[in-house]
Amino acid sequence: MTATDPIISHIQLKPLLKARRAGETDVVSSVDLNLTQVPVTLTPEGIRYAEGLLSWKDANDVADSDNACYVLERGAASDALTPVKVFVFSEETRRHCSLYPTPAAPALLVAGLPMHRIKGVNPMQDTELKIKAAQPTGIVLDTSMGLGYTAIGAARTAEHVITIELDPGVEEVATYNPYSRELFTHPRIERRIGDSAEVITEFPDDSFTRIIHDPPTIVLAGDLYSGVYYRELFRILRRGGRLFHYIGDLNSTSGARTVRGVIDRLTAAGFKNVTRRPEAFAVIAFK
Numbered sequence: 001m002t003a004t005d006p007i008i009s010h011i012q013l014k015p016l017l018k019a020r021r022a023g024e025t026d027v028v029s030s031v032d033l034n035l036t037q038v039p040v041t042l043t044p045e046g047i048r049y050a051e052g053l054l055s056w057k058d059a060n061d062v063a064d065s066d067n068a069c070y071v072l073e074r075g076a077a078s079d080a081l082t083p084v085k086v087f088v089f090s091e092e093t094r095r096h097c098s099l100y101p102t103p104a105a106p107a108l109l110v111a112g113l114p115m116h117r118i119k120g121v122n123p124m125q126d127t128e129l130k131i132k133a134a135q136p137t138g139i140v141l142d143t144s145m146g147l148g149y150t151a152i153g154a155a156r157t158a159e160h161v162i163t164i165e166l167d168p169g170v171e172e173v174a175t176y177n178p179y180s181r182e183l184f185t186h187p188r189i190e191r192r193i194g195d196s197a198e199v200i201t202e203f204p205d206d207s208f209t210r211i212i213h214d215p216p217t218i219v220l221a222g223d224l225y226s227g228v229y230y231r232e233l234f235r236i237l238r239r240g241g242r243l244f245h246y247i248g249d250l251n252s253t254s255g256a257r258t259v260r261g262v263i264d265r266l267t268a269a270g271f272k273n274v275t276r277r278p279e280a281f282a283v284i285a286f287k
């Protein structure tokens with residue numbers, strides 16, 4: 001499996017199975033999770049892509065799999081394509097990491113839990129809401145890289161973005177995701193693998209103009225919601241700087257409980273004007 005192999009999911013295959021039933025042969029589809037469209041031919045044996053042939057049996061298996069994306073691997077001896085699930089077991093965190101398909105960009109699943117919004121808004125709309133609230137400019141810290149959507153969004157307007165990811169398995173999964181490509185190529189994005197709680201202690205005071213803090217739920221990553229962590233964020237943020245802190249639906253029972261504690265601890269850490277941004281499932285705060 002390589003980062004440049006074609007990648008598909010049930011979202012691309014269900015319409016192809018329907019087109020086959022309708023007797024169509026020349027259709028368009030996508031081998032980069034709907035980023036771009038390519039011509040494909042439906043033959044009696046299977047789906048013929050420019051890269052090779054996917055049998056109808058394998059195509060049906062992928063179409064039946066609602067919560068995974070598949071890289072199409074080409075064998076050395078034939079042009080048959082084999083679908084391989086994007087699914088990495090991380091030795092570091094003892095968690096599984098995978099891609100959850102949507103009609104737009106995929107979401108990241110860690111231990112089966114979605115790391116992006118998938119209900120009501122898709123992961124890209126979710127990212128745009130975060131970026132709008134964060135207003136990235138200058139030097140940006142992105143504490144929780146994931147698939148890099150916030151880092152890539154921030155790099156559109158920032159001078160430099162440092163993004164930190166705990167889990168090498170997540171970084172590997174991102175390499176297969178066409179929507180994460182700029183994470184590995186953008187000249188203004190710098191990736192670090194490590195625990196944010198440790199990495200940020202190494203930054204000098206007043207290092208960042210903006211901080212985007214998009215951690216997993218408090219149940220998975222309690223230390224990223226602690227007073228100690230917030231004091232470090234305050235120390236490394238410049239005066240006048242803005243913190244964006246994703247929390248989850250502020251109107252849900254757990255979100256409402258979490259946000260009250262977050263606001264108290266951010267305020268105790270020195271942040272001013274801590275403000276709820278329910279549309280972005282977040283709060284913003286200033287130094």
Ligand SMILES: C[S@@+](CC[C@H](N)C(=O)[O-])C[C@H]1O[C@@H](n2cnc3c(N)ncnc32)[C@H](O)[C@@H]1O
Pocket residue numbers: 108110115116127143144145146147148149150151164165166167170194195196197214215216221224
């Ligand atoms: C909600 S996702 C971030 C999504 C990301 N902002 C994006 O746009 O794709 C949270 C990420 O934080 C990572 N993470 C968890 N604990 C961490 C820690 N202590 N330090 C850095 N990253 C951490 C998880 O592995 C996961 O990839």
